[in-house]
Amino acid sequence: MSGPPPDPRGLDPQGYIAPEGSLARVPPPFRPVVAAACERLPLVFGERLNSAYVYGSVPRGTARVGRSDLDLLIALRAEPTDADRADARALDEALDKEFHQIDGAATLVVGREQVLSELERHDLGWFIACLCTHLLGEDLAARLPRYRPDSLLARETNGDLALLLPRWRERIAATDGSETALRPLVRYMSRHLVRTGFTLVMPRWQGWTSDLREMADAFGAYYPARARQMRAAALLGHAPRGDAAVLRAYVDDLGPWLADEYARVHGVKAPRPS
Missing domain, CATH: 1.20.120 (Four Helix Bundle (Hemerythrin (Met), subunit A))
Known part of the structure; x- marks a missing residue:
């Protein structure tokens, strides 16, 4: 079936998927939550932290107070361990308890090399390049290609x-x-x-x-x-x-x-x- 004509929304003038979020779009009630995450992530992960991002409704500007969660992604310099994931869960629980604006927090922990691998180029790499908003450290999007909706x-x-x-x-x-x-x-x-x-x-x-x-x-x-x-x-x-x-x-x-x-x-x- 043919369906409707193409709809170019979400693309830049060259036809690539445009990054969908930015810190400027974070609604005012959620800015203290993002600021707290930026402050605490280096304290939790120290030198292991390579990059940090926020994604979802908060950087898209569509988050609803008391209904939306805080979604974070961190890339470590080495592959994450069970201890790293436990640290991320503890951070999530602390943020959720402290800030009534969010209905939970979830931090995805990955390794830098995984993000940049050929296998993940059109999955995790695309996710970071197009759906994540950079917070801290190296922005891995600079090492990734541009993506078309193919x-x-x-x-x-x-x-x-x-x-x-x-x-x-x-x-x-x-x-x-x-x-x-x-x-x-x-x-x-x-x-x-x-x-x-x-x-x-x-x-x-x-x-x-x-x-x-x-x-x-x-x-x-x-x-x-x-x-x-x-x-x-x-x-x-x-x-x-x-x-x-x-x-x-x-x-x-x-x-x-x-x-x-x-x-x-x-x-x-x-x-x-x-």
């Missing part, structure tokens, strides 16, 4: 859904089935499926957006039979409810269909080390 980028970012679905089923089975336990899974899986659906059509749509509703609408223009499901997932990505039926539909219907269609259109993501 099939290679689609494959390497979200071409692994088939591998994720068994893990999702395990996570669902491991909960106690309560609304409280299921709500974060609905939020996470809804967002992941919407983003995967969007990158499926991204090379045809020829643009970039991180807005879940826009992603679902773009997908629906090419796959009208699945449009209602994807728009519902976008809504649940913003306002999740702990509904086991939603999760079953994700792992038994929408997810498997999307994984198969993704592999047919773009192929499967290059294998990563276990």
Whole structure:
């Protein structure tokens, strides 16, 4: 199916994906949180810290007080250890406890060499270059290429859904089935499926957006039979409810269909080390 004409939003004049966030866009209520993170990251990681970034709704300027979380990414000079990840979790907990503006904090810890590796160039590298806003240290985006919304980028970012679905089923089975336990899974899986659906059509749509509703609408223009499901997932990505039926539909219907269609259109993501 042909779908609508290309939509060049999110691209620079040369057709490359433009960085979507900046510190200037951080809403005033969240600026003290970002400032605290900048102050504490060097204290926690010291000389191990190579680079630090913020991403998500805060640098995009769309964060909502009491509803949005603080998403950080740090690249260490060496590969991260379990102790490094524990330090990151402790920092997240401290920030969440101190600042009512955020509904949690999450720090992704990676190694500098991993970011710059050929294997991660169109996944983690793209993520840092286009979706992260630099805070501290070396900006690794300067060592990475510019990116177009093409099939290679689609494959390497979200071409692994088939591998994720068994893990999702395990996570669902491991909960106690309560609304409280299921709500974060609905939020996470809804967002992941919407983003995967969007990158499926991204090379045809020829643009970039991180807005879940826009992603679902773009997908629906090419796959009208699945449009209602994807728009519902976008809504649940913003306002999740702990509904086991939603999760079953994700792992038994929408997810498997999307994984198969993704592999047919773009192929499967290059294998990563276990």
